[in-house]
Amino acid sequence: MGTTFLAAVTDAFGAYGGIAQYNRDFLTAAATHPAIDRVEIFPRLAPEPPVTIPQGLTVHRPSHNKLIYGLRTAVAAAIGRPGLVYNGHIYHGPLSAKLEQLSGGRMISQLHGTEVWQPLAPPVLSALDRSALVLCVSEDTRRRYRAQSQRRDDNTHIVPNTVGPHFSPAPREGAREKFGLGDRTTLLTVARLDPREEGYKGHGRVLRALPGLLDADPSTLYLIAGVGPDRARLETLVSEMGLTPHVRFLGKVPFGDLADLYRAADLFVMPSTGEGFGIVFLEAMAAGTPALGLAVGGAPDALDGLGEAVSEDAFAGHLPKAVATARGMSTDARKDLAKRTQERFGFAAFSARVHEALDRVL
Template sequence: MKILALVTDAFGGPGGIAAYNRHFLTALAEQGHEVLVLPRYGEAAALPAGLTQAQARNGRLFYVYSLLRQLLRDRSFDLVWCGHIGMAALAARVAAVVGCPWWLQIHGIDAWTPCDRTRQSAIRSASLVTAVSRYTRRRFLAWAPVPPDRVKVLPNVVEPCYTPGTKSQKLLQRYAARDCKILLTVGRIAKAEAYKGHDRIIRLMPRLLERHTNLVYLIAGDGDGRPELERLAAETGVEEQVRFAGNVAADELVDHYRIADVFVMPSTGEGFGIVYLEAMACGIPAIGLDTDGSIDPLGALSNGRAVPEHLLFETICESLDGAGSRASGAVSGFQPTDLSTDVRRLLRNAAFSCASKP
């Protein structure tokens, strides 16, 4: 099967959506499908066999121009895969021109509320829609003009490198936290993503320090919202206990999870929340709120807790009290092999099937 993938980013891109796209596209390539990826962002250094990624084209007009040039060279695609709802109208037009079905992938907050009529009309023509969580599927179906049986759940998966391990003394020294208990949040600190809830933890820190005097709150990630969080920490009187790690290199991220005693991200806007899975795979308890797609990973594993906001403080304290023991890190159902199995099943059972065009 020859597949054209339209994505915001994949190989070479940061963040949860890029990671999801890499896992999904790799699963297609490993099953023998020929995949051409057209990203808007990110440059890939190495790619799986059977997969080609074109040069990234930032900007809508540049991206469309690059896509048109590709279609002039080759239109022999059997399926168009659209990795973001923001590109749905373009994907639908491309599929119509090529004469093949198309598959839409949806993630989080962008798919929770009605989009414009043009995009809704495009979505109606999708042969299959997959959502990263049951929550996103439910919110999408509340407004989308798509039959429920055409919308399936295809969750995030976690890399095999995320496993329990010893605490890195180098990192503990870097953050001056050798004799401390560590709360960790991993995620962008963007004003547009203030829903992730860093501020909620900073506001709880004075009370948490009454119970755990050696507590440190480590924030891994960066963005234009960091100055506001730094001011909040100062105003709250906990600037010495809140440590900003900045953007963490990929080869150090696993060790950042391992030095933590509890992972917490009280977000209200996660489509799924891959960081919860990564933390739990490293054996530490993970805490989030019960108001978004994070209930899927947190509710599926024994060391996850999805709670109402009024129980957040006590849940963190309970987890810190029991922080001496680590879970096994098993993430059954959320591994790349699970995704590959699900993708094969969907390709076999969906309306477009695996058969190539004559």
Template sequence: MRVLLLTTDAYGGHGGIALYNRDLADALAAMPNVAEVVVIPRTLPFAADGVPDKVRYLAQAAGSKRRYVSAALRSAASAFDLLICGHINLLPLAALLRYKLHCPLVLMAYGIDVWTRPKWWTRIWLRQLSAVWSISAVTRDRMNAWAQLPEARYRLLPNAIHLDRYGLAPKSPTLLDRYGLRGHKVLLTLARLPSADRYKGVDEVLEMLPTLLEDEPRLRYLVAGDGDDRPRLQAKAQALGLQAHVVFAGMIDEAEKADHFRLADVFVMPGRGEGFGFVFLEALACGVPVVGSQIDGSREALRDGELGELVDPRDADSVRVGIVRALQKPIAIPPGLEFFDWPNFCARLQAAIASLLPSGSARP
């Protein structure tokens, strides 16, 4: 079986969608019946490392619409058994390729990318879809509110967590000193900080921090991640008199990510627009208690509260109570996290493909 995957980014990308796409390509390449996975990235901000042998990564297509379309058209000159569109903005191109390839077409649905109705030139291709693989029921339902596709066309394929890459470990002395956190209780949010995405819950935590400090004066709030909204958040922290209690770490290196999670006594992200919230799984895999939102995809990442505290970000007292409860919990990896582990992700993906390709229909 050969698979063509159109993506915004994957290997050499940064953020949740890139991570998901890497896992998707890795899982496809690990399947014995898959001969090759051709991945075409739209952007490539960093070096593309860790590409499996069975993945042909067309890095030369990145950075230019002309090169991207050209690479896709050249790839479609050969036969594929499955075409995966890694972002709704790429659907017009993917749908055109499907006319050439005559194979099932799948759209990936991550979160806010599909929560609102796209332009007509994207919507007209929806009927070409064989399936939509959504990372959460919230995303599926928000998309279908405008897409009106048959329910049977959707399949849930939540994020995978590689438990062996995390685990319990002491707080890093180097990082404690870097951020001045020795002797302090630490709240952590790790998220992108673009001004267009003010839904991560950082504002809500900043606004609640003065109240929390009354009972826990040793509390510090570490905000990891970067974006053009960071200066506004820093100014807000200063206006609230929190400059001694809030640390903005900026973008962190992937190699230090797990150690940053382990700095935290609580990971907190009471957002309003998460399609799923993979960072919750990362925090939990490091044994860190978490606080997430009950009104977006975070609820599914936390298994309806089984894996962490759920709060209403629109209610300041709900946020406060959730953080206080989480601060009382021990550092421990919760039972039930294996629901999202790598073998289960691969099994769900295999089942999703099997529902589209009758046995024996794929090329060897």
């Protein structure tokens, strides 16, 4: 008889966003470990009914009410006696610690990045420190947690994000025609328009560098995909800089069109100062599009050996070189980039990392 894995998550199947995606990927991979019999998933949120549930997973109905959620998971832990408890978000840590006690199992906690960039509350840090394993998406995340941890031995294991097979290279002509790009040099950012720290995703940094690119190539176009409250500020900045003909706000791009959008771009650029990892870098490169980011946070883990990560000070000066290199990149070179990205971050590699991590606690 194998181990039961109880997963307390904010969201997973039927939800959107990077954390939900990671939970889906991790739990799907965990269910294929030979020592795990079944995975019981208890989400707080699920905006839409899950379309398909992989074999080995049971997804319980969401519980928005904290008290009801706590009671349901506690009953599952006490009766089901799972051998593993998955703490899918640090704010579930205190609850997950109680579930661990009720079940007599071992706790695995997940860290995505920026949640450990600030001092952690004692109950949250205590839950992490008592975890048998703390999964980190990047070396930066691991380092930041270890700097706060009171635990002497290292309970961390790095399991970076994965990228799905949907993001793959394909003929670019159709993709560029789809978005009406012609032969224009095209830069792309796919990210939430987040106003924190005057837009930490880096849209403004690209806009301020755009006039220099236009001096060299007046056809240059910057595509901004994503939604969020920072759009008004960015639109004002574009207007004030006289860049309206050279910037397009695409809003939310349907998932089915996203791979083509990456393929259509010459260069994916996101000079963000707040990435725990940066899965969009993987999506772009898996589609064959070179990527440029900042050497900040977890982005270097995603870009190392595949894309480029430069300092904040060097970004504006390096961008024209990156654009020129991307424009000259051959079809074969783009296919090779996609192949190397899938080899390192595809689901097969991700599953192997998950199994390696689980081997430490099973």
